[in-house]
Amino acid sequence: MANAFSFDSLNQAQREAVGALDGPVMILAGAGTGKTRTVTCRIAHMLEKRIPASEILAVTFTNKAASEMRERIGGMVSKKAAAAMTVCTFHSLCVRLLRGGIDRLGYKKNFSICSHSDQVGMMKQLLVRKGGSDEKVKPDEVLSAISKAKNKGIEPGDLEDDYFANLAVAYQNELRAQNAVDFDDLLLLGEKILRENPDVRDMFRQQYKRVTVDEFQDTNSLQMQLVQQLVGEPYHVCVVGDDDQSIYGWRGAEVANILQFEKFFPNPKIIRLEENYRSTHAVLHTANSLIKHNVGRREKILRSTRGNGDPVRIVAMPGDNEEAEFIAEEIMAEKGAIGRQWEDFAVLFRTNGQSRKLELAFRERKIPYRMVGAQSFYDRREVRDILAYAQLLVSPDADVPLLRILNAPNRGIGQSTAVLATEWSREHHESVWQALCDPEFTDTLGPKARTSVQEFIALIAGAKNRIDLEKQNPADVLDALIKEMEYLPWIERACKTDSERQQRGEGIFSVVDSLRKHVEKGKNLQSFLDDSALASDREDDDLEKKQGATLITLHASKGLEFPIVFLVGLEEGFLPHSRSIVEGTKDEERRLLYVGITRAQDQLTMTYCSKRLKWGQETGCQPSSFIGELDDEHLNHTTYDDILGAAPSTDELDNFFGGLKGLLGDVE
DNA sequence: GACTAACGTTTTTTT
């Protein structure tokens, strides 16, 4: 552990942050200022100072961030010490807490965690059951209102809209009846246990004497309260973040946590990291000039440790076709001219819909590219289905997963039977599964439906017995179950393409496979379901594993960096998004653009179009009001026509773009 | 109960 890290390799501010181990500390880490390095060094410093690893808690926002942090610290100190620390997300910390003590709140310890799609399923049911509303209300709308209420500490019944309040109460009762919690409940109940039980709270405070919270600008007020419960005197807490990069306000993040940190912990030491190692001066100057238009921020001026670099280009485009072509052509030319890798290029956009034209242009030119984000692995139908079966094998009384797969694959238990069973279960205050098992209920069904139900019950009960009584490997049982009911052929029938068929098959396989690995580690089915519910895992989230230029949303780009960045669609209505103007969140849109700009290391090009295809319809566009806020000093305003001349041939294009670098770029 | 056709919607995304 001797050479864990060296103070010499850190700058003044970083050194101060790494050295300040005691008391409340807030590190304001601007983009590209070596935040991760500082935080990991600080924790390594703790270990070097003989603070036991077991007393260290680091909370992150995603599981990926948690494992990366553990790995980096492991590289600096011993693997053993890294393994002994607790590095996890707020949610998984609460799961641990609740598996131990949720019975104090009247839940059973084997509670299940509702994923988003579970919540939607439940809310859809409630909307049907409650009816009553003249307008059609979307499940997501209600759920987000409930979520915001929970995060603000408002009781479901006290929601402003009566209809929503009614739904919220019903939703909460439903969760309760199924012994289930949603993501917000994890935090809510975790905080409640700590607050109401001094013995539990003291135990945690004894256990975790040093708490670090990463990405602090993304915490909501409930998470702040949780931190306050976790951290007792003498408040050895360190929060790290950048209010200028707070872009998740729409899902409850409270910048106030950073802006008013002094209110939560007394006399914090506040350290600013402003020395930027990532970008050229031109890029940073432009970023600084934009973000200073936001009011009520912790002012930070990023300083470049590098040279001026090329000016930042703002290019006016006739339309989105030209925009895509321009970028694709320029990437081809640049790559050849200065020997770049495809991976050095990134195109950033506000909405996923903007990627289509770009993909097309890339494919035409055989430019390899990687798309980040899009569809979550856990939202894939076959994955959700198989997880629903897995959950039934733990608790068949969970209504949402049961109803989800009751007729998937088709087994002759359709909507009408499902409705009858649900109604019966409500009247008799029991679960849908219990209703299906009840001969009194099945006798009310027609002979065909009755047989189908009985076969279904036998199928699930049989599999459950093989796990519970015969102690067979749950992964084997699940695998056999899937084959027995011919799930794969059923889902394949609905596929249009071969690649889709293959994808479905792989989805099913990987769920079973990851369950098997879980079991091999000695964990049970329940903990597998917990992990799956809390896992963010995008299909191939590891950007590094994919090859090619990057196409990515501004949100997903946070934390990444690229030598050459194109930021497209700087149009009023897109960036800032029209919705933000209605909702009065233009500041956050400005931060979003700030995040985008600060992703660039060497070269940045921002584009806007005069017209753009939107929802299959051509719409006129105005330049973003943000463009006018940028300082001109390192800007180069130009147009598509200026660069291209009048409609050159492809050959001319190639030649032209080949020489473009020489014409435009002030190469250092 | 299963399949098809018309319809409406469309920011960002994690746990």
Next chain:
DNA sequence: AACGTTAGTC
């Protein structure tokens, strides 16, 4: 344009 949802038909 493309997707999911819903209503209508066999």
